[in-house]
Each structure stands twice: as C-alpha cells, then as structure tokens.
Amino acid sequence: MKxxxxxxxxxxxxxxxxxxxxxxxxxxxxxxxxxxxxRGLHAGPSDDQLREAxxxxxxxxxxxxxxxxxDPVPALIDHLKAAAPDIVIAGRRGEGTGDTGLVPYALAxxxxxxxxxxxxxxxxxxxxxxxxxxxxxxxxxxxxxxxQLPVLVTIHPLAPPPSPFAFAAARRGTIRHERIxxxxxxxxxxxxxxxxxxxxxPKMMRQAGAGQAGEKAVLVGPTPExxxxxxxxxxxxxxxxxxxA
Amino acid sequence: xxxxxxxPRAARASHLVSTAGALxxxxxxxRTGPVSPTGRPRRDPRREMAVSRVSSDGRPRFDRSxxxxxxxxAPSNKTVVSPAPAAPKLRIVAEPAFLVFAIMEAxxxxxxxxxxxxxxxxxxxxxxxxxxxxxxxxxxxxxDLGTAxxxxxxxxxxxxxxxxxxxxxxxxLVESFAPRHVLFAEEGESxxxxxxxxxxxxxxxxxxxxxxxxxxxxxxxxxxMAEEVGEPPRLMTLGEDRxxxxxxxxxxxxxxAFSEEAAPIESDDAILSDEFIPGDPARLTLSETDxxxxxxxxVTDFDHFRKLAAALKxxxxxSRVVCDAGLMPREAQVGASGTVLAGxxxxxxxxxxxPQHLQGIAACEHxxxxxxxxxxxxxxRAGLSIIQDAQLVMPALLxxxxxxGS
Ligand SMILES: Cc1cc2nc3c(=O)[nH]c(=O)nc-3n(C[C@H](O)[C@H](O)[C@H](O)COP(=O)(O)OP(=O)(O)OC[C@H]3O[C@@H](n4cnc5c(N)ncnc54)[C@H](O)[C@@H]3O)c2cc1C
Numbered sequence: 217m218k219x220x221x222x223x224x225x226x227x228x229x230x231x232x233x234x235x236x237x238x239x240x241x242x243x244x245x246x247x248x249x250x251x252x253x254x255r256g257l258h259a260g261p262s263d264d265q266l267r268e269a270x271x272x273x274x275x276x277x278x279x280x281x282x283x284x285x286x287d288p289v290p291a292l293i294d295h296l297k298a299a300a301p302d303i304v305i306a307g308r309r310g311e312g313t314g315d316t317g318l319v320p321y322a323l324a325x326x327x328x329x330x331x332x333x334x335x336x337x338x339x340x341x342x343x344x345x346x347x348x349x350x351x352x353x354x355x356x357x358x359x360x361x362x363x364q365l366p367v368l369v370t371i372h373p374l375a376p377p378p379s380p381f382a383f384a385a386a387r388r389g390t391i392r393h394e395r396i397x398x399x400x401x402x403x404x405x406x407x408x409x410x411x412x413x414x415x416x417x418p419k420m421m422r423q424a425g426a427g428q429a430g431e432k433a434v435l436v437g438p439t440p441e442x443x444x445x446x447x448x449x450x451x452x453x454x455x456x457x458x459x460x461a
Numbered sequence: 462x463x464x465x466x467x468x469p470r471a472a473r474a475s476h477l478v479s480t481a482g483a484l485x486x487x488x489x490x491x492r493t494g495p496v497s498p499t500g501r502p503r504r505d506p507r508r509e510m511a512v513s514r515v516s517s518d519g520r521p522r523f524d525r526s527x528x529x530x531x532x533x534x535a536p537s538n539k540t541v542v543s544p545a546p547a548a549p550k551l552r553i554v555a556e557p558a559f560l561v562f563a564i565m566e567a568x569x570x571x572x573x574x575x576x577x578x579x580x581x582x583x584x585x586x587x588x589x590x591x592x593x594x595x596x597x598x599x600x601x602x603x604x605d606l607g608t609a610x611x612x613x614x615x616x617x618x619x620x621x622x623x624x625x626x627x628x629x630x631x632x633x634l635v636e637s638f639a640p641r642h643v644l645f646a647e648e649g650e651s652x653x654x655x656x657x658x659x660x661x662x663x664x665x666x667x668x669x670x671x672x673x674x675x676x677x678x679x680x681x682x683x684x685x686m687a688e689e690v691g692e693p694p695r696l697m698t699l700g701e702d703r704x705x706x707x708x709x710x711x712x713x714x715x716x717x718a719f720s721e722e723a724a725p726i727e728s729d730d731a732i733l734s735d736e737f738i739p740g741d742p743a744r745l746t747l748s749e750t751d752x753x754x755x756x757x758x759x760v761t762d763f764d765h766f767r768k769l770a771a772a773l774k775x776x777x778x779x780s781r782v783v784c785d786a787g788l789m790p791r792e793a794q795v796g797a798s799g800t801v802l803a804g805x806x807x808x809x810x811x812x813x814x815x816p817q818h819l820q821g822i823a824a825c826e827h828x829x830x831x832x833x834x835x836x837x838x839x840x841x842r843a844g845l846s847i848i849q850d851a852q853l854v855m856p857a858l859l860x861x862x863x864x865x866g867s
Contacts, residue, residue, distance in 0.1 A: 227683075312684035313683065313684075314683075315668075315683070316666070316682075318659065318660065318668070321660040325660045330625065330731035331625075333624070334653070346733060353649065354566075355740050356741070356745040356749045357738060358738040359736065360734075360738060361736075362734040363733065364733060374749075407689070409689035409691035410689070410690045410691060411687050411688070411689055411690075412687065413686070413687060413688070414685050414686055417679075417703075419700075419701075419702040420704070422823050422824045432845075432846070433844070434840065434846040434848070435847050436848045438849060440849060440856070443849050443858075444857040444860070444861045445861065446845065447829055447845065447847065448861060448862070450827070451773075454806065454827050455570075456751070456752050456827065459862060459865050460865055
C-alpha cells in the first residue's frame with residue numbers, strides 16, 4: 217500500500233516560523249502505523265515543515281519547490297497523478313496560510329478520488345484493495361466505512377496523538393527535492409476579497425437557557441417518585457434521551 | 462430655602478405644536494408638561510378630571526375616588542376596551558425575489574443552537590425588506606422551523622446518502638433554485654458538504670466567516686494574522702456563535718417544491734460499507750458528550766450516583782469539592798478549572814452553583830438541579846429544579862428507569 221501524507225506550509229501561531237501542524241503530525245503518525253511505503257509531500261518555498269514531519273515517523277518525502285505566491289494545487293495534482301498513491305492523508309485545515317481546508321477537496325476532485333473528512337483511524341480492510349476508515353461525528357459518535365482504494369482522507373483532531381518528535385529520525389529521513397518553474401503553472405486566481413490586518417471579534421455570548429421554552433419549574437419538596445417522573449419527562453420532552461424499552 | 466421658580470415662557474414653549482407654516486402659534490395643553498425644576502411632575506388638572514370621568518356619553522359623570530394616580534395615565538376614558546390578544550404575527554413572503562439557503566444539521570430532528578444561528582445569519586442577508594426568503598434545507602424532517610426563522614423549508618429525505626451523494630443532491634438544488642447565498646455551519650458534516658459543493662461547482666467559498674452582514678463578510682486567515690473582507694459570496698460557512706439566532710415574528714416555513722429528477726440521490730460506489738457507531742457516554746470525555754450527570758457536595762451515596770449516570774446514559778461529572786476529596790477522578794471536574802462543557806443538558810445533583818462551576822455549564826441549554834436549598838445559585842440557573850434530598854431522588858430515578866426497562 218502506497219501512502220502519501222500531505223504537509224502544508226503552516227506557520228506557528230505565535231512565532232510565525234514554519235512549523236508542522238498537530239493535525240499533520242497526527243497524519244504522519246497514523247500513516248507510519250498503517251505500514252507500506254509512506255512518503256510525505258509538500259509544495260512550497262521551504263522544506264522545514266517536511267523535516268519536522270520526518271521526525272514524526274515518515275521515512276521519505278518529496279519537496280516540490282515553488283514560489284511563495286504560486287498555487288500549490290496544480291503541482292500537487294501533477295505529482296500525485298504520477299505517483300498514484302493508494303491513500304492520501306491530509307489535515308482538515310491549514311494553519312497560518314489560507315486556512316480554508318479546500319486543498320484536499322480540490323485534489324480529490326482533480327484526481328477523481330473519493331474524499332472522507334474528519335477521520336480518526338485508518339486500518340487495512342478485510343478485502344484486498346480496501347481500507348477501513350473510522351470517521352468522527354458529533355457527540356462522540358463514529359462511523360466505520362470500508363472504502364475501495366484509492367482514497368483521500370482528512371484527519372480530525374480526535375485522531376490518536378502524534379508519536380513524539382525524534383530528532384534522529386528527522387536527520388535520517390531523505391527529502392527528494394524537485395524545483396518546479398512557475399512559468400508552466402497557472403498563478404493563483406486573484407481573490408475577490410481584500411486582505412487587511414486581523415481584528416479580533418468576540419463571539420456571541422452563550423446565554424443560559426437560550427432556545428428553551430422559557431418557563432422554569434421549581435418543585436419544592438416533591439416525593440422522590442414524583443421528582444424522578446418529572447426529571448425523566450424533562451429529559452424526554454427536550455429530546456435529550458429516550459428511556460422506554 | 463427658596464423654591465426654584467417656574468418659567469412660564471418655557472412651560473408655554475413646551476406645549477407648542479410645530480408652527481411651521483402656521484400663522485398663529487398653536488398649543489397642545491394636553492401634552493405632559495415639563496418636569497418642574499424640583500424634579501416633581503407637575504399636576505395636570507385637565508387630565509385628572511379626564512381620568513375621573515366615568516361615563517363618556519351624554520352627561521359627564523365623575524368619580525373622584527379614582528384619583529389614586531394620575532401620573533402616566535394615558536387613557537382619558539375609563540371604560541377602555543382591553544385589546545383583544547393579537548394573533549401571533551406571521552411573516553409571509555409570497556413571491557420571494559431571491560432565496561438564501563441555510564443548510565441545517567438538526568440531529569434527531571431538533572434544531573441545534575448552531576442551526577438557529579445559521580437561520581439568524583440568513584435573515585441578516587435577506588434583510589427586513591420582505592423581498593427575499595430564507596429557505597432551510599435539511600436531510601431529515603425537522604420540527605419548529607417557522608419560529609426559528611425559515612420562510613421556506615425543503616426537506617430531502619437523504620439520511621442514508623453518503624457525503625458525496627448529498628453534495629450532488631445539493632448541487633442539483635442550487636442549480637435549480639439559484640439561491641443568492643448558501644450558508645453552512647463550519648462544523649462536522651456541513652463543513653465537509655460546503656467544501657465539496659464549492660469544488661464541484663467551481664465557486665469560491667468563504668469559510669469560517671466571523672462577521673456577516675448584508676454587505677460584508679469577514680473571515681480570519683493566515684492563522685489570525687490577517688482577515689479577508691468582501692461582499693458576501695454565494696457559498697459561505699459560518700463559525701459557531703458568530704450570529705444571533707432569529708428573534709423576529711414567526712415565519713411561514715412553506716414547503717419548497719422540487720422535482721426529484723433535479724436532485725437525484727445517488728450512492729457512492731467507492732464506499733463498500735457504512736456502519737454508524739453511537740458514542741458511549743460512559744467513555745466519552747466531558748468536552749465531547751451532550752449530557753452530563755454531575756455530583757456535588759450534596760451527594761454522599763456515590764454507588765447510586767455511578768449507577769444512575771450509567772442508567773441515564775449520561776457522562777458522569779462532578780464539582781471541584783468532590784474531585785478534591787478524591788471521590789471522582791479529576792477528569793470529571795466541571796467548571797472554570799475543570800472542563801467547560803459543550804453539551805446540551807446538565808443534571809446537577811447537590812451542587813450549589815458557585816460562579817466557577819457555572820462557568821463550566823454556560824453553554825448548556827437544559828439544566829436540571831436537585832438540591833435541598835431553594836436559594837442555591839444552581840436553582841436560579843436550572844430549567845427544572847427539585848428541592849429534595851439527592852440521596853432520595855437517585856434511588857427513585859433508578860427504580861423508575863428499571864421499571865421502564867432501559
Ligand atoms: C480559583 C477557583 C477555581 C475553582 N474552579 C472550580 C471548578 O472548576 N469547578 C467547580 O466545581 N468548583 C470550582 N471551584 C470551587 C467553587 O468555588 C465551589 O467551592 C464548588 O463548586 C462548590 O461545590 P459544590 O457545589 O459541590 O459544594 P457546596 O458548595 O458544598 O454545595 C453543596 C450543595 O449541595 C446541597 N446539598 C447538601 N446536601 C444535600 C442533599 N442531601 N441533597 C441535595 N442537595 C444537597 C447544598 O444545599 C448545597 O447547595 C473553584 C474555586 C476557586 C477559588
């Protein structure tokens with residue numbers, strides 16, 4: 217099984233230096249546990265993030281050097297078409313770059329691969345050419361999917377924590393460098409949006425009992441049985457749980 | 462002490478009705494005059510007379526015993542017909558000039574807080590002019606869409622469809638209805654769906670929008686060092702707690718008609734099997750679960766408490782006092798120095814409701830308190846309060862659950 221881990225050009229939220237995001241470290245560890253050949257892939261002006269990913273369990277990596285302003289998606293598509301991996305693993309959002317989380321979807325569309333979002337576990341499937349994927353849903357629910365390869369998955373923060381960074385592994389790993397001339401590639405589309413320095417906007421306050429019908433019931437000294445009835449009725453009426461057999 | 466004098470000219474000027482165009486100054490003496498410089502309202506003898514007037518027809522009759530308060534008494538006639546209880550106003554948009562789609566998640570057919578915020582944001586985009594309409598799109602039936610602010614509702618029963626199937630279906634809907642905006646929640650399946658739609662339609666999308674108005678949408682980028690500002694594009698995902706829920710008059714929530722051919726539900730060939738595993742509340746962390754059963758200093762019977770949490774299918778939590786005493790693990794602590802809950806419901810057994818504890822449950826929609834003290838802060842916060850000993854309520858609850866056979 218051939219796995220490619222996508223590494224973004226993320227920056228550390230405080231120091232602004234190139235850094236691997238936690239999600240991508242989780243992706244690297246997950247891929248390393250999965251076995252087979254695992255390679256990292258990064259398109260961007262520097263390979264610092266890729267070096268860090270090697271320390272989290274990737275043996276080898278490809279670095280497509282492109283200029284800062286160039287859209288990395290076409291370069292990634294070309295590379296992935298040639299490499300034809302079985303599984304592509306990415307983080308669900310970038311950090312410190314565009315932060316839209318659109319790159320995996322653009323790749324999946326161009327490569328005609330199914331994409332599974334918010335994945336917390338990947339293991340080889342029972343049949344050949346399949347993989348079993350665990351997806352995180354809301355309220356702690358999970359969905360287990362068996363998917364035909366090839367597939368692209370994005371990692372959810374609840375995936376197993378990344379294996380610790382090993383300096384020796386980062387030194388030992390090899391990075392294959394390829395310089396891609398920007399002339400052949402389309403530059404990123406001009407954005408219809410204006411960019412300006414960030415201004416923090418507070419979130420809306422969560423109000424106590426918002427969305428509730430409003431009436432408050434206070435029962436003073438009910439019998440325990442009556443109290444129990446009322447509590448269960450409250451839970452069922454508000455759709456929290458069902459307790460009938 | 463000298464009383465401040467009343468300035469008759471100022472008093473007269475305050476009764477002056479607009480004089481523009483009129484030859485003679487016109488006065489309205491019925492208008493409440495100025496408050497005297499001492500701060501005491503001035504007596505208005507005409508109003509007092511009018512208030513004490515009993516019959517309005519024929520001979521005037523007065524009842525002077527009704528002079529209790531004349532201040533602020535607006536009706537001059539005592540036989541006021543109390544207004545008939547007005548029927549709740551309904552916002553009806555008969556022929557919308559444009560639509561704004563809001564994609565609902567509504568697990569279990571109930572709108573979440575985020576869904577309501579999405580509808581509120583959609584109303585901001587529509588504006589109050591009454592031209593556009595907000596359409597709620599959902600993949601399973603939902604109750605209460607009208608009060609939450611949906612002018613139109615479109616329920617496509619596609620609960621079993623895969624994410625790519627839903628994206629294709631939504632694309633069909635967007636192409637056939639051509640909404641001006643499509644709003645998604647930046648969370649879970651909606652966030653996934655939004656990106657699929659954006660890529661498959663080749664439309665730009667503004668993700669995780671932090672501020673949304675009719676003319677401007679703003680999102681953070683570059684790790685919150687910069688922000689992108691522009692006209693709201695067609696596709697947007699909204700961050701949680703970034704818009705107020707809709708609070709206006711009830712909307713019509715009429716069904717939008719659509720043809721099945723425009724939006725076929727297809728399955729995904731690549732997905733061979735799909736198994737849903739519900740979360741086990743006993744093993745979930747407090748930040749993930751939706752229902753917490755929590756014990757405070759008023760609980761002494763922890764055997765029953767643990768059994769009760771399991772039987773209620775809730776995640777056990779505790780106040781700090783209990784965790785400090787080692788009766789519950791530290792991970793179970795709810796509050797400022799413990800975990801801030803994201804869940805909908807909180808059952809507090811014997812918890813006083815210290816501010817540090819209440820911070821942890823600020824987001825909970827439904828709170829039930831069992832406490833012996835009627836004046837505890839937790840009772841104030843709770844939607845259902847039981848003033849009773851927790852040691853008695855817990856076994857009763859367990860017994861009742863057993864009877865129900867769950
Ligand atoms: C810096 C700081 C941080 C803190 N952070 C947290 C935090 O994160 N989380 C937290 O919980 N606390 C926190 N605290 C502690 C907090 O201030 C309170 O001391 C604590 O929450 C009180 O817990 P309690 O309500 O369980 O206990 P008590 O205050 O002792 O309240 C017990 C309640 O149980 C009722 N009761 C008694 N007997 C019964 C009975 N038989 N049946 C039913 N009810 C009964 C009583 O009427 C009373 O209301 C913090 C304090 C500080 C200073």
